[in-house]
Amino acid sequence: MDDQNKNLILATVLSFVVIVVWFLLFPPPEATQDPNAVTASESTQAEEAAPMTPTAQQATTTTAPSAAAPTVQADEPAPRLQIDTPRLSGSINLRGGRLDDLKLKDYLTDLDADATQVTVLRPETERDPFYALYGWIPVSGVDAAAVPGEDALWTVQGDGQLTPETPVVLTWDNGAGLVFTRTISVDQDYMFSVSQGVENTTQGTVSLRPYALLRRHGIPSDLKKFFVLHEGLVRMSDGELEEAKYDKIEDFDTDDREGVPAERIEVAESGWIGFTDHYWMSTIIPQAGFRSTAKYFPGRAIFQTDAVLPALEVPAGATASSDSRLFAGAKEWETIRTYQNDEGVTRFLDAIDWGWFFFLTKPIFAVLHWLNSHIGNMGWSIIALTILLKAILFPLAYKSYASMAKMRELQPEMEKLKEKAGDDRQAMQKGMMELYKKEKVNPASGCLPILLQIPIFFSLYKVIFVTLELRHAPWVGWIRDLSAPDPSSILNLFGLLPFAAPDPESFIAILSLGVLPILLGISMWLQQKLNPAPTDPTQQMIFAWMPWVFMFMLGNFASGLVLYWITNNTITFIQQYAIMRSHGFKPDVFGNIRKSFSRKKKAEGK
Structure with a gap:
C-alpha cells in the first residue's frame, strides 16, 4: 500500500x-419526569442558614394577618402587575411579589403558524413552574412573622405597570413598625433591577438579611439531555465558573435540614447564580458580595438557587436598602456581552456553554x-x-x-x-x-x-x-x-x-x-x-x-x-x-x- x-x-x-x-x-433526548406533579406552594423558613427550606409543616404557614399586611389563600386568584417592554411581556404576582410570568416577544416556540411566544418564567399553576422570589431573613430585633412571607400580599404605588420608563414600587407593612418596599425596574432587553428596602419606625435596632432566589419545580419537560449541551445550575463566584446538571444537583450533599446543602460559596466581590436552558437563562446578580447556594428538595422535586446578601443594621427611625439584578431572557451573544463589558457583570459571556474547545468556539x-x-x-x-x-x-x-x-x-x-x-x-x-x-x-x-x-x-x-x-x-x-x-x-x-x-x-x-x-x-x-x-x-x-x-x-x-x-x-x-x-x-x-x-x-x- x-x-x-x-x-x-x-x-x-x-x-x-x-x-x-x-x-x-x-443521543436522542430521553423522556423526562412530569413537572406538573408539583403544584403545592412552599413558604419561607425565616432563619439565616437557609432562606427557603420548604417542609410539609411550613406549606400551610402564612404571614400573621393584619390590616396592613393582608394575606391571600393559595386557591384565591392574586392581583397582578403587568410587565410590558419592547422585548418582554408578562406580570408580577402580588402574592409574594414574585416574578413568575415572563414571555419573550422576539422568540416563538417553533416555526409553525400557531407557534406561541417563548415562556421563561411560569407560575405554580402552570407546567414547569419557575419563578423568582425576594425576601428578608430576620437576624436580630425581629422575628419571622414580622417579615413578608411568600403569601404576603403586596400593594402597588402608582399606576401599576412595569415598563422601561416606569419602575414600580411594592410595599408591605407588618403593622408593627416595619415597612418593606421593593422597587423594580427593567431595561430595554432582559435585565431587571430590584431594590429591597425597609423603614424602621420601631424604638429599637433591627438586623435583617435580604435574599433573592430562583425556584424551579421539577426537571424541565423540554430538557434536551445532550452531552454537548449544559442545562441546569450556572454560577460565577469571584471569577470561578461552576456548572451542574440537574442530576448532579440532586446529589448535592445536605446536612440534617431538608434541602440545605452542606457546601456553600461565600462570594467576596462579584458573581451571579441561576439556571440556564438551551437558549434561555435566568440568573440573580447581586451588586455586592453574597452567599451563593444551590439546593434540591427531594420531597417536592424542587431545584433552587439562593443569593443571600449581607445583613443590614437598621436603627430606630432609619431606612436601609439592598440592590440586585435579575437577568431573565434569551442568551443573545451581543446582549450578554454588553452586560459584561458595559455593566460590569463578571464573565457573563461564559453563561453560554462554549464547551471544551472554548478557545476555538x-x-x-x-x-x-x-x-x-x-x-x-x-x-x-x-x-x-x-x-x-x-x-x-x-x-x-x-x-x-x-x-x-x-x-x-x-x-x-x-x-x-x-x-x-x-x-x-x-x-x-x-x-x-x-x-x-x-x-x-x-x-x-x-x-x-x-x-x-x-x-x-x-x-x-x-x-x-x-x-x-x-x-x-x-x-x-x-x-x-x-x-x-x-x-x-x-x-x-x-x-x-x-x-x-x-x-x-x-x-x-x-x-x-x-x-x-x-x-x-x-x-x-x-x-x-x-x-x-x-x-x-x-x-x-x-x-x-x-x-x-x-x-x-x-x-x-x-x-x-x-x-x-x-x-x-x-x-x-x-x-x-x-x-x-x-x-x-x-x-x-x-x-x-x-x-x-x-x-x-x-x-x-x-
Whole structure:
C-alpha cells in the first residue's frame, strides 16, 4: 500500500471516528419526569442558614394577618402587575411579589403558524413552574412573622405597570413598625433591577438579611439531555465558573435540614447564580458580595438557587436598602456581552456553554457573528466563515497537496523499490525512507490538515448547536432553520409527492435524506476521485462506501453543519486539484469515475 493511500485511509478513518463518537455523545433526548406533579406552594423558613427550606409543616404557614399586611389563600386568584417592554411581556404576582410570568416577544416556540411566544418564567399553576422570589431573613430585633412571607400580599404605588420608563414600587407593612418596599425596574432587553428596602419606625435596632432566589419545580419537560449541551445550575463566584446538571444537583450533599446543602460559596466581590436552558437563562446578580447556594428538595422535586446578601443594621427611625439584578431572557451573544463589558457583570459571556474547545468556539462565533452583521444571512455567513478558515489553513493544505503530487511523481521509483525488495518489508521501508529523504517528501504531511479539521468541526458543531443566533435562522428556500436537520426528504421526492416526510425522531428518518446530505455525499465522492482507487480490493470497498455511509450518518445533523461540510469539501477539491496540477500532476477525475463504474460492471459480471 503506498503512503498516499495510507493517508487517505487514515483521513477517512479519523473522519469516521468523529461521526461515530459524535453519535455516542449526543443521543436522542430521553423522556423526562412530569413537572406538573408539583403544584403545592412552599413558604419561607425565616432563619439565616437557609432562606427557603420548604417542609410539609411550613406549606400551610402564612404571614400573621393584619390590616396592613393582608394575606391571600393559595386557591384565591392574586392581583397582578403587568410587565410590558419592547422585548418582554408578562406580570408580577402580588402574592409574594414574585416574578413568575415572563414571555419573550422576539422568540416563538417553533416555526409553525400557531407557534406561541417563548415562556421563561411560569407560575405554580402552570407546567414547569419557575419563578423568582425576594425576601428578608430576620437576624436580630425581629422575628419571622414580622417579615413578608411568600403569601404576603403586596400593594402597588402608582399606576401599576412595569415598563422601561416606569419602575414600580411594592410595599408591605407588618403593622408593627416595619415597612418593606421593593422597587423594580427593567431595561430595554432582559435585565431587571430590584431594590429591597425597609423603614424602621420601631424604638429599637433591627438586623435583617435580604435574599433573592430562583425556584424551579421539577426537571424541565423540554430538557434536551445532550452531552454537548449544559442545562441546569450556572454560577460565577469571584471569577470561578461552576456548572451542574440537574442530576448532579440532586446529589448535592445536605446536612440534617431538608434541602440545605452542606457546601456553600461565600462570594467576596462579584458573581451571579441561576439556571440556564438551551437558549434561555435566568440568573440573580447581586451588586455586592453574597452567599451563593444551590439546593434540591427531594420531597417536592424542587431545584433552587439562593443569593443571600449581607445583613443590614437598621436603627430606630432609619431606612436601609439592598440592590440586585435579575437577568431573565434569551442568551443573545451581543446582549450578554454588553452586560459584561458595559455593566460590569463578571464573565457573563461564559453563561453560554462554549464547551471544551472554548478557545476555538468563542472566536469562531465572534467571526461568524461579525460576518452575519455584514451579510445578513447566517447560511451565507457559514459559507464565508468556511472560506476564511480554509484560507487560514491554506499554507498547510498547500504543503500537503504538494507533497501528494510529489509522491505521485515518485510512484515509478516506489514500484521499482517494491520489485527489488520483494517480501523483505524492512528493506522496502528503508529504501522508501531514503527516497523520501532524497526527494524531501514527508508522507505524513497529508494528515495534518485533516487533524486540524477535527477540532474545527467539533467547535463549529458546538457553535451551531448552542448559540441562539443560529436558532430558526433561515438560509435559502426550504432551509428555514440552520440549527435543525434538512427538512426535505427523498422519500417524498423533496415535496413533489403529496405526503409529509417522516418524523425526524422515527427510525425510518435515517432513510429520509434531504438535499443537503445528498450533496454532502456527492462532494465527498468527487473528492475521492481526485486520486485513482487503491489496488487492494478491501481498500476499494471502504472508499466506495464511505461517502454514502457519511451521507446517511449526517442526514439528521444541523443544516448549518452539513452546509459547512459541503463548502469545506468543495473548497478542498478545488485547492487539491489546482495545487496538484501546479506541481505537474493532473488528476484524472472523470477517468477515475469511469474506472470505478467499470470495476463495478466487472464485479457484477463475475
